[in-house]
Amino acid sequence: MDHIFNALMMVADPAVLGIILGASVFGLFIGAIPGLSATMATALLVPLTFFMDPLPAIAAIVSAVAMAIFAGDIPGAMLRIPGTPASAAYVDDAYQMTSRGQAERALGIGLVSSVFGGIVGAIILTTCAPYLAEFAFQFSTVEYFWLAVLGLSCSVIISRGSPVKGLIALLIGLFISTIGIDVTAGFPRFTYGSVDLMGGVSFIPAMIGMFAMTEILRFAMAASHDTSSVPKSNSTVYGGQWKMVRENKGNLASGSLIGTVIGILPGAGSDIAAWVAYAVAKKFSRTPEKFGTGHPEGLAAAGAANNASLSGVWIPALVFGIPGDSITAIAIGVLFMKGITPGPMVFVQQADLTYAIFMTFFVANLLLLVLGYFAIRGARFVVRTPAKLLMPVILLFCMVGSFAITNSVFGIAVMLALGIIGFLMEENGFPIAPTILGIVIGPMLEDNFMATMIKSDGSIVGFFDRPVAGTLGAFTVLIWTLPLIMLLVRRLTRQSKVGA
Amino acid sequence: MKISDRLMGCFLLLFATAVLIQASSFPTIPGQSIGSGLLPSIVAVGLMICALILIAKDLMGTPRPKLIEAGAWITDPRRILRVAIVLLGTASFIPFLDVIGFPVLSIAVLLAFLLALRVNVMTSVLVSVAASLAIHTLFSKVFLVPLPWGLLQSIAW
Numbered sequence: 001m002d003h004i005f006n007a008l009m010m011v012a013d014p015a016v017l018g019i020i021l022g023a024s025v026f027g028l029f030i031g032a033i034p035g036l037s038a039t040m041a042t043a044l045l046v047p048l049t050f051f052m053d054p055l056p057a058i059a060a061i062v063s064a065v066a067m068a069i070f071a072g073d074i075p076g077a078m079l080r081i082p083g084t085p086a087s088a089a090y091v092d093d094a095y096q097m098t099s100r101g102q103a104e105r106a107l108g109i110g111l112v113s114s115v116f117g118g119i120v121g122a123i124i125l126t127t128c129a130p131y132l133a134e135f136a137f138q139f140s141t142v143e144y145f146w147l148a149v150l151g152l153s154c155s156v157i158i159s160r161g162s163p164v165k166g167l168i169a170l171l172i173g174l175f176i177s178t179i180g181i182d183v184t185a186g187f188p189r190f191t192y193g194s195v196d197l198m199g200g201v202s203f204i205p206a207m208i209g210m211f212a213m214t215e216i217l218r219f220a221m222a223a224s225h226d227t228s229s230v231p232k233s234n235s236t237v238y239g240g241q242w243k244m245v246r247e248n249k250g251n252l253a254s255g256s257l258i259g260t261v262i263g264i265l266p267g268a269g270s271d272i273a274a275w276v277a278y279a280v281a282k283k284f285s286r287t288p289e290k291f292g293t294g295h296p297e298g299l300a301a302a303g304a305a306n307n308a309s310l311s312g313v314w315i316p317a318l319v320f321g322i323p324g325d326s327i328t329a330i331a332i333g334v335l336f337m338k339g340i341t342p343g344p345m346v347f348v349q350q351a352d353l354t355y356a357i358f359m360t361f362f363v364a365n366l367l368l369l370v371l372g373y374f375a376i377r378g379a380r381f382v383v384r385t386p387a388k389l390l391m392p393v394i395l396l397f398c399m400v401g402s403f404a405i406t407n408s409v410f411g412i413a414v415m416l417a418l419g420i421i422g423f424l425m426e427e428n429g430f431p432i433a434p435t436i437l438g439i440v441i442g443p444m445l446e447d448n449f450m451a452t453m454i455k456s457d458g459s460i461v462g463f464f465d466r467p468v469a470g471t472l473g474a475f476t477v478l479i480w481t482l483p484l485i486m487l488l489v490r491r492l493t494r495q496s497k498v499g500a
Numbered sequence: 501m502k503i504s505d506r507l508m509g510c511f512l513l514l515f516a517t518a519v520l521i522q523a524s525s526f527p528t529i530p531g532q533s534i535g536s537g538l539l540p541s542i543v544a545v546g547l548m549i550c551a552l553i554l555i556a557k558d559l560m561g562t563p564r565p566k567l568i569e570a571g572a573w574i575t576d577p578r579r580i581l582r583v584a585i586v587l588l589g590t591a592s593f594i595p596f597l598d599v600i601g602f603p604v605l606s607i608a609v610l611l612a613f614l615l616a617l618r619v620n621v622m623t624s625v626l627v628s629v630a631a632s633l634a635i636h637t638l639f640s641k642v643f644l645v646p647l648p649w650g651l652l653q654s655i656a657w
Contacts, residue, residue: 050643164550165554168547171550174539189523217586220586221579221583223572388617391617395613396632396635400602400639404643407646409593409594449539
């Protein structure tokens with residue numbers, strides 16, 4: 001109870017509340033602009049968090065992301081361009097409502113369901129994470145090794161496109177994480193005499209390059225940068241929302257639960273949560289034929305799911321130090337920078353801070369109810385902010401942000417190099433998220449791998465001889481081999497059909 | 501810019517071979533058979549296998565795509581100019597930031613990018629000067645990041 005009271009006092013600090021407010025406005029703005037994602041909001045925010053204490057730094061990320069995910073609905077409803085991938089699942093429903101003059105109502109449903117999902121997710125995070133942390137106390141290096149491998153494997157399997165390309169992206173990230181002095185043996189690797197490289201490739205310029213620089217390059221290559229017109233509206237934001245909540249309580253509850261559970265799964269994020277919740281709502285709806293024509297059921301379920309997943313994704317991140325998506329990978333990097341190692345020990349050593357982080361989810365979601373209203377009212381102006389004025393300023397902000405990490409142009413060089421690599425990767429179907437996860441988790445993976453190898457005297461048996469480690473190891477191996485098994489079964493079935 | 505999987509695979513194969521050769525020269529931990537080269541070697545072998553799969557899949561597929569397809573932007577001089585400004589403008593910060601200084605360099609890069617995006621001259625000048633000075637003040641005064649003044653050192657505030 002003391003921890004909760006202390007946490008409350010920490011969050012109630014005017015400086016923390018001010019940062020939450022500022023980050024929220026920033027998140028709403030970035031999310032509302034087509035092409036700028038929640039991940040990009042985080043990437044642009046991280047250089048500023050570098051100068052903050054741990055709680056405001058994480059609170060800024062949590063608030064900005066929650067706002068950006070909701071704000072992604074705004075260009076989706078107004079222009080049929082989802083602001084973030086998490087809004088793509090229900091963009092047709094939202095735009096159809098806008099076409100019928102109900103833009104504010106459609107966005108109001110998105111807002112109320114986002115707040116509902118966000119709060120349910122935060123309750124699950126606050127109640128489940130400490131119990132999981134107690135369980136995680138039994139873990140040693142080998143369990144952490146398998147958890148890291150499991151998280152990375154899921155990021156490859158879930159990434160869109162070819163699994164081979166996902167694996168290549170991950171291996172590139174792992175390679176980048178090996179650059180610099182090896183902490184186990186104290187030997188400089190792939191540094192070629194460069195003092196800057198000895199400290200390794202800082203993940204912040206790398207992330208800014210891969211997420212923001214790639215977007216700027218794509219923008220520079222695009223043929224036109226026009227924005228389309230927004231249909232007129234005659235509805236209100238909160239009008240009829242209570243009725244909507246009562247009629248859709250099942251969809252809101254299922255969307256929130258699906259979102260939280262999908263968020264917990266390593267590698268799956270808010271966009272997958274929204275698609276799954278939308279599909280489930282359609283499956284169990286009495287009027288599935290209305291989905292895609294401006295129907296509120298899918299909007300409510302998927303809107304709740306994408307925001308609920310933001311809380312769920314923090315469970316593996318805080319309890320095990322395994323990020324579930326690129327945003328928590330960035331947040332974990334920020335925690336490491338602040339000298340805090342995520343894992344079960346943070347629930348003991350920094351319990352006040354941990355509970356304060358949980359509370360920021362509640363604060364951010366309640367604030368969304370207020371700020372979201374103004375964002376919807378001012379949306380027509382925000383979505384029409386010319387990207388050709390914003391993108392050059394974002395480029396400058398990226399350069400200064402990268403410079404600020406090392407106070408040298410080395411950060412800018414890293415950002416540029418990884419921006420070009422990231423652009424080429426995305427253009428050729430290689431996902432970026434596994435690379436970022438590889439860069440962040442790589443050092444932890446290697447530490448636990450080397451420690452287990454040394455403990456087991458180089459024997460592979462050491463990776464399976466503890467019950468939890470054995471189970472995690474077997475599960476990971478099953479995930480790797482499942483596609484091969486499925487392929488084999490499909491071939492055998494086809495052969496037996498031909499034979500018959 | 502589309503690069504065919506077989507070309508990408510060849511490049512990755514070469515890169516992984518170079519990593520493997522270098523990693524094999526890393527020392528082992530005293531008293532152990534493993535050392536700093538273990539993880540890079542595993543990564544390199546993994547990349548080699550993936551690269552070979554990429555090449556094989558591309559060679560077996562029909563019709564085989566071109567080795568490199570630059571995309572439509574390469575035929576439009578204005579888009580080439582925009583890409584060049586983004587890349588060269590960013591790269592120019594690496595050798596020139598200390599000499600020219602952040603205010604002048606950032607205004608120049610921003611102005612060039614805005615003009616290449618066909619923003620009118622007055623707006624471009626206003627946005628580039630205002631954004632550069634605002635970002636410079638925020639980072640140097642609030643976050644104490646030592647952004648160099650360069651040519652404007654004499655009027656630094």
